[in-house]
Amino acid sequence: MRRCIGWAAYLYPASWRKRYGAEFDALLDDANVRWRDLADVLRGAFIMQMTNWKSYGRNAVAAAVACAILALAGSFLIPNRYESKAVMRISPQSPSADSTPAEVDEDLTLRLEQMQVQVLGRSSLIELIQEPPLDLYKEERKRMTIADVAEKMRTHDIKIRLYDTPAGGKPGAQAFEVRFAYPDRYKARQVVRELTGKFMMLNHTLAQKAGLEGNPGIEQFTTADLPATPVMPNHVAFLWVGLWAGLLLGLLATLVWRRPKWSLQMAGFAAAGFVLALAVAYFIPNVYVSRAALLIAGTGDIARLTDRLQEIEQRVLSPDNLARLIQLPDLDLYKKERAHMPLSDVVEKMRSKDLRIHLYQALPGRHAQAFEISFRYPDRFKVQAMVRELSRQFVESSLGNPRERGYTLELLETADLPQTHAYPNRLSIAILGAFAGLLIGLVTLRWRRSRRAQLTPAPAAA
Amino acid sequence: MTDPTLLVLASLADGDKHGYAMMEDIQRFAAVRLGPGTLYGAITRLEERGWIRPVNTDDRRQPYRITGAGREYLEEQVASLDRVLKTAAKRLRHA
Numbered sequence: 001m002r003r004c005i006g007w008a009a010y011l012y013p014a015s016w017r018k019r020y021g022a023e024f025d026a027l028l029d030d031a032n033v034r035w036r037d038l039a040d041v042l043r044g045a046f047i048m049q050m051t052n053w054k055s056y057g058r059n060a061v062a063a064a065v066a067c068a069i070l071a072l073a074g075s076f077l078i079p080n081r082y083e084s085k086a087v088m089r090i091s092p093q094s095p096s097a098d099s100t101p102a103e104v105d106e107d108l109t110l111r112l113e114q115m116q117v118q119v120l121g122r123s124s125l126i127e128l129i130q131e132p133p134l135d136l137y138k139e140e141r142k143r144m145t146i147a148d149v150a151e152k153m154r155t156h157d158i159k160i161r162l163y164d165t166p167a168g169g170k171p172g173a174q175a176f177e178v179r180f181a182y183p184d185r186y187k188a189r190q191v192v193r194e195l196t197g198k199f200m201m202l203n204h205t206l207a208q209k210a211g212l213e214g215n216p217g218i219e220q221f222t223t224a225d226l227p228a229t230p231v232m233p234n235h236v237a238f239l240w241v242g243l244w245a246g247l248l249l250g251l252l253a254t255l256v257w258r259r260p261k262w263s264l265q266m267a268g269f270a271a272a273g274f275v276l277a278l279a280v281a282y283f284i285p286n287v288y289v290s291r292a293a294l295l296i297a298g299t300g301d302i303a304r305l306t307d308r309l310q311e312i313e314q315r316v317l318s319p320d321n322l323a324r325l326i327q328l329p330d331l332d333l334y335k336k337e338r339a340h341m342p343l344s345d346v347v348e349k350m351r352s353k354d355l356r357i358h359l360y361q362a363l364p365g366r367h368a369q370a371f372e373i374s375f376r377y378p379d380r381f382k383v384q385a386m387v388r389e390l391s392r393q394f395v396e397s398s399l400g401n402p403r404e405r406g407y408t409l410e411l412l413e414t415a416d417l418p419q420t421h422a423y424p425n426r427l428s429i430a431i432l433g434a435f436a437g438l439l440i441g442l443v444t445l446r447w448r449r450s451r452r453a454q455l456t457p458a459p460a461a462a
Numbered sequence: 463m464t465d466p467t468l469l470v471l472a473s474l475a476d477g478d479k480h481g482y483a484m485m486e487d488i489q490r491f492a493a494v495r496l497g498p499g500t501l502y503g504a505i506t507r508l509e510e511r512g513w514i515r516p517v518n519t520d521d522r523r524q525p526y527r528i529t530g531a532g533r534e535y536l537e538e539q540v541a542s543l544d545r546v547l548k549t550a551a552k553r554l555r556h557a
Contacts (some may be wrong), residue, residue, distance in 0.1 A: 023480070032496060039497075041498055
């Protein structure tokens with residue numbers, strides 16, 4: 001019986017056992033314990049565990065409520081974001097009598113793809129951002145490059161969504177909406193107006209080139225609206241985030257309060273991991289990435305165009321051509337590597353690790369494929385020069401009679417000059433180091449505790 | 463009266479005692495046997511509130527002493543109980 005109750009006493013919280021364990025054992029040795037005492041000890045252990053965890057729960061809930069209220073209040077301080085929307089419709093311009101509906105659709109999608117890539121291209125958006133009446137992203141432009149701001153605008157704030165053919169629309173016509181979100185609702189509307197205007201103008205230019213000026217081909221379904229209510233901030237989302245963040249914060253604060261020494265030791269391990277990883281990260285050289293976007297378009301289906309692209313790629317990225325580019329006096333790449341590796345291995349490394357041809361996900365359609373050439377290297381000027389040279393070679397390979405080749409290749413975005421390095425992300429490395437430090441700390445402290453327990457003699461039984 | 467905290471305070475009111483001594487004393491004066499879990503639950507709460515404190519010892523049996531705040535609390539509780547008992551007794555006499 002005594003042994004059973006002794007085991008049951010292990011169910012008490014460790015902190016309680018540390019304080020009262022020895023004297024509790026002495027009591028069990030002295031008292032003539034009975035079976036019902038086992039139930040009494042089990043009940044006591046349960047109550048003590050509940051009391052022990054109650055403070056975690058109480059503090060976590062209190063912190064969660066406080067943070068949720070703060071987050072909700074804070075969300076009202078965040079500037080509103082308004083989203084303006086316009087719907088456009090693109091329809092076939094020159095459907096010949098013998099064109100099948102599928103061919104008409106292909107032609108339509110190709111036109112839309114080409115226009116979208118150009119309207120939302122870097123140079124087009126930079127021009128829009130810097131237009132004096134708009135003067136968008138003033139704050140962001142102070143801390144980011146204009147190219148990065150344009151990228152942010154394209155990926156976060158502009159949305160182009162394709163609809164199915166609207167009811168009652170022309171056969172083969174395709175509607176799409178242009179949305180833009182911005183803190184100023186008048187500017188949001190103006191940007192949508194500008195974007196739809198660019199679509200119209202570009203369509204007109206393409207039609208002029210093709211000698212199809214009679215048919216507009218693209219028209220505005222609904223004009224850019226002036227949004228009355230903001231789409232952001234989402235107060236409910238802020239409330240939830242505040243609630244969960246508060247819960248975590250409350251648990252963490254209680255842990256620190258209840259086990260200050262252990263928390264301090266763990267914080268020390270995390271800080272050491274952070275600093276060590278950050279120091280290591282600073283030994284990793286900066287790597288810059290430059291990109292250029294190109295578009296291959298033709299009369300065949302996408303598989304045929306991809307074959308053509310592969311042919312050009314094999315030619316431009318051939319080992320001989322890359323070896324020549326590496327050794328160009330203006331570029332003079334991989335000097336260190338070339339000192340201790342054969343040139344063929346350097347070319348192989350460049351091709352497999354640093355040079356990328358990335359195909360964009362094509363919109364529904366089968367006549368065009370946009371792709372990106374990117375190159376990474378520790379020198380930002382050389383990285384741009386290399387991408388510029390490669391994209392020039394891609395475009396030059398397509399010069400001549402497009403009818404004979406069955407495709408055209410044009411440069412959509414020239415190689416950019418990267419302002420900030422792409423790798424390494426030193427903060428991420430340092431945070432990973434902090435997590436590794438926490439793990440090492442957990443293992444070390446547990447090991448030290450078990451070792452201390454082994455070395456400490458157990459109290460003698462009466 | 464079976465409140466373990468009051469029983470422990472009452473037991474310590476006449477001098478320091480360790481757990482087993484308290485258990486025996488309480489059984490003697492109140493005819494209540496506190497189980498080990500109940501007794502140490504009460505000791506833990508009383509120590510947290512500062513109504514009792516451990517006395518230095520080299521023995522495994524840890525004696526406890528009632529503090530001034532604990533004595534004050536016990537006196538309040540006894541006075542309150544006394545009032546209830548006297549009222550109840552008076553009413554029983556007049557019933």
